[in-house]
Amino acid sequence: MFRKLVAIEPVSLIPSAEKALHTFAKEVVMYDDIPEGDDEVARRIGDADAVLVSYTSRINKEALEHCPNVKYIGMCCSLYNPESANVDIRYANSRGITVTGIRDYGDEGVVEYVTSELVRCLHGFGQEPWDGMAREITGLKVGVVGLGKSGGMIADAMKFFRAEVAYFSRSEKNEAKAKGYRFLPLGELLAQSEAVFCCLNRNTVLIHEAEFKQFGNKKILFNTGLSPAWDEPAFLKWLEGDNLCFCDTVGALGGEYLVGHRNVRCMNVSTGRTRQAFDRLSEKVLANMTEYVKNNG
Known part of the structure; x- marks a missing residue:
């Protein structure tokens, strides 16, 4: 005691x-x-x-x-x-x-958040549809960066909706392979994915200028971590394109000044706190x- x-x-x-x-x-x-x-x-x-x-x-x-x-x-x-x-x-x-x-105590809420926002984005609920016409997750090429517990749950949710799932992590995972998820180098994953989910530990930065160039334009980026997964200057340049970034908290986004950006969707609430x-x-x-x-x- x-x-x-x-x-x-x-x-x-x-x-x-x-x-x-x-x-x-x-x-x-x-x-x-x-x-x-x-x-x-x-x-x-x-x-x-x-x-x-x-x-x-x-x-x-x-x-x-x-x-x-x-x-x-x-x-x-x-x-x-x-x-x-x-x-x-x-x-x-x-x-x-x-x-x-x-x-692993708040992951369920995070999975619900990213699924909800992705559906709203693709279908155009309360906004213009991402492609100009309502669209399902079916067939969407998604990439998960960091296949820990929350990343794995997001991958499973995307698979349920019949997306094509690829992932990048420190090593290939047999369980993910058995589910049909493709293990790809980070650059290749970014280049081929239309929607990417960053599920990394705090202060882990993997996306730099070269990676954003590989990611390209007309892409959707989710960050579910507690801090940005990217270098800020490179992110700001990418954000000026025809892209969208979703974060639940300002900490994940990188600063209050970005909340009002035309290509940012920030809930300003921790979606795992249910x-x-x-x-x-x-x-x-x-x-x-x-x-x-x-x-x-």
Whole structure:
């Protein structure tokens, strides 16, 4: 059991899960706003031995250096690798601090979002049809960049609607091959796909000027990550063509100034943050804490 548990920002747990936090610590402190900077993060953590954080704040080395009692950090958001995490995991581990995160809790909402927007675009619901005439997903050549959990689910959704699916990832996947998805080099995938879905970890940039040239004109680009999957200058040049870019959040797009661009469709809302996603998130956060307490007394 922890002595003091602090959530340094809103962590999107359902009420029953927030109540359950009190079974893990003698004292629980929950902040309802986002801290500004390392000094405020350190102040909020204070003498706590356990910390919860969502995706909107960072816990850097500079903050942790002022918090000697921390033993556990629970990320109430996706953790894929140390490079994309909003916690300095390597420094934390060097201090003996355990950092846990979760995965695969908001993917269903993201798949529904991209499918909905693609259908609206092709059919012309509330807008001009992409081709000038209503069109189905059937036969559409789509490419998925990053075939992790959400990328795989998007590929499966596109296959259900009878699109031709290709993908690029670090290596070919046997499961994808069995489903008939073609593994292609990134440039080739961009060149042959009419609609591309980027499903990459935070701060992973794969599309540069050369790739945008291969992608070409009259294309549809979705980014479902938490940050842009492209170099900004090259993206801005591509955006001036007869193209469309869909992002659910400003973070995925790259900046507020792009929201009003004629070829940008930004929902300005995290489409993975649904009622069901909060249920899954809460279950996984509590499971991580349960496992830690079980193993550490």
